[in-house]
Amino acid sequence: MLESLNNNKKLLPEQVSEQIIRLITDRQLKAGDKLPNEFDMAQQLSVGRGTIREAIKILVSRNIVEIRRGCGTFVCDHPGMIDDPLGFRFMKDKGKLALDLCEVRMIIEPEIAALAAERATEEEIEELEKVAKEVEVLCEQELQHMEKDIEFHGLIAKCSKNTVMPNIIPVIQSGISIFINITEYSLTQETIRTHRMILNAIKNHDPQEARAAMIEHLESNREKIKTIIA
Amino acid sequence: MLESLNNNKKLLPEQVSEQIIRLITDRQLKAGDKLPNEFDMAQQLSVGRGTIREAIKILVSRNIVEIRRGCGTFVCDHPGMIDDPLGFRFMKDKGKLALDLCEVRMIIEPEIAALAAERATEEEIEELEKVAKEVEVLCEQELQHMEKDIEFHGLIAKCSKNTVMPNIIPVIQSGISIFINITEYSLTQETIRTHRMILNAIKNHDPQEARAAMIEHLESNREKIKTIIA
Structure with a gap:
């Protein structure tokens, strides 16, 4: 922690943020854990409190810590995960980006569904069933269901027991929905039907069925996106 | 651009950074493009220059812009792509993380290799051949070849013509190498052999062979990582 600050080209607040x-x-x-206060950190790292404040600002902008006024500085939920971490908004051709994201989903998510069918616990399946139902209710009421939909796919990723998948899937999925809003009724019926297929396959711990159902689900999504772009 | 700043809970510099x-x-x-100067941006966004400076600091910490002293503020290479964008360093069990990252690679990279075999241009294949050779030279001299190795896999992702893959692959691959250093000679021979197999399959535009070669390559990596962790 107290290593020399001098042999580094980065600016001091940047270096202190790394520390x-x-x-x-x-x-x-x-x-949710609290960091030491500004005064203690300044002493420990042998820098001024102004530098600590600058370093904290950097960490806030990276979604690593949050300041609760009058309480102190705390570690964020999902520390280090920022909005749009792969820089999608700076890509020029949004139509191509959306289709490329579909291609990425088609590679990753059928395998995640298969792993989820192998590895999901009974508690996780109950949770998945609950969220699937919530998506259906939103669809039937013709309300915006995108966030719940992302939650459903994120939960499947969690069921895979791979710790990285729950971080990747929402990034890919919301990347698509930033640019394209798919809420037409024709697709929501298809969403309900294929979500049920995926859910049942995971409930039956049937990886092949889960993989096939996810492929069908993603393909109907991709077809819709293609017509919207065209 | 000049929309109201008031109906938003975010702090002003945060809002201005979004603008x-x-x-x-x-x-x-x-x-590499230059942004308007501080004075012009302050006028356009109807905020003080201090706020512009704070907003720019946020964008610097997110790797969106860089300040070149005496020149101005410029858009970064790969804007918005920060170190460790999926927050791997905050995950507790690094051994499990490394194996989970291997699982992710095993799902994504064989398919990327297959797409690369279908879609790579002759210029890209020449570039890939050059980088493969550079990895070999480093391996033979028993020098650190990790960065070149990431470049090789990133180039294959680029050959896939999917714009998202070149952003995902280096994140996954360097996530593994942050925690585990695989440079033992036994593996570098295996790296040279399987890299050549992948390269040849892409040269021959043979997707099945490329997929199979990538699986063999990743499997030898994973076996090594498993023994290091154990």
């Missing part, structure tokens, strides 16, 4: 990250990971601070 | 992002995307500014 605070190491403090968080070394002490295994979790989401 | 500057919109300015970059609306004007289609590319990597």
Whole structure:
């Protein structure tokens, strides 16, 4: 923690922000845990309080810590996960981006569904069933169901027991929905039908069926997106 | 651009940083393009220059713009792509993380190799051949070849013509190598052999062979990582 600050080209607040990250990971601070106060950190890292404040601002903008006024500085939920972490909004051709994201989903999600069918616990399946039902209710009321839909696919990723998948899937899925809004009734009926197929396959712990159902689901999505772009 | 700043809970510099992002995307500014100066931006967005400076700091910490002293503020290469965008360093069990990342690679990269075999141009194949050779030279001299290795796999992702893959692959691959250093000679021989297989399959535009070669390559990597963790 107290290593020399001099042999580095980065600006001081940037360097100090890296040291605070190491403090968080070394002490295994979790989401919601409080950081030492400004005064203590300034002493520990042998820098001024102004530098600590600048470093904290950097960490806030990276969604690593949050400041609760009058309380102190805390580790964020999902620390380090920022909006649009792969820089999608800076890509020029949004239509191509949407189709490329469909291609990525078609590669990853059928395999995730298969892993989920192999590895999901009974509690996770109950949770998945609950969220699937919530998507259906929103669809039937013709309300915006995008966020719930992302939650459904994120839960399947969680059922895979792969710790990275729940971080990747929402990024890919919301990347598509930033640019394209798919809420037409024709597709929501298709969403309900194919979500049920995926859910049943996972409930039956049938990886092949889960893979096939996810492929059908994603293909109907992709067809819709293609017609919207064209 | 000049929409009201008031109906939003975010702090002012945060809001202004979002407006500057919109300015970059609306004007289609590319990597290396210069932003308007502080004074002009302050006028356009009807805020003080101090707020512009704070907003720019946020964008610097998100790797969207960089300040070149005495020159001005410029759009970064790969804007919005930060180090560790999926927050891997905050995950507790690094051994499990490394194996989970191997699982993700095993799902994505064989398909990318197959797409690359279908879609790579002759120029891209020449470039791939050059980088493969550079990896081999480093391996033979028993030098650190990790960065070149990431470049090789990133190039294959580029050959796939999917614009998202070149952003995902380096994140996944460097996530593994942050925690585990695989440079032992036994594996580098295996790396040279399987890289050649992948390269030849892409040269021959043979997707099945490319997929199979990538699986063999990743499997030898995963076996090595498993023994290191155990």
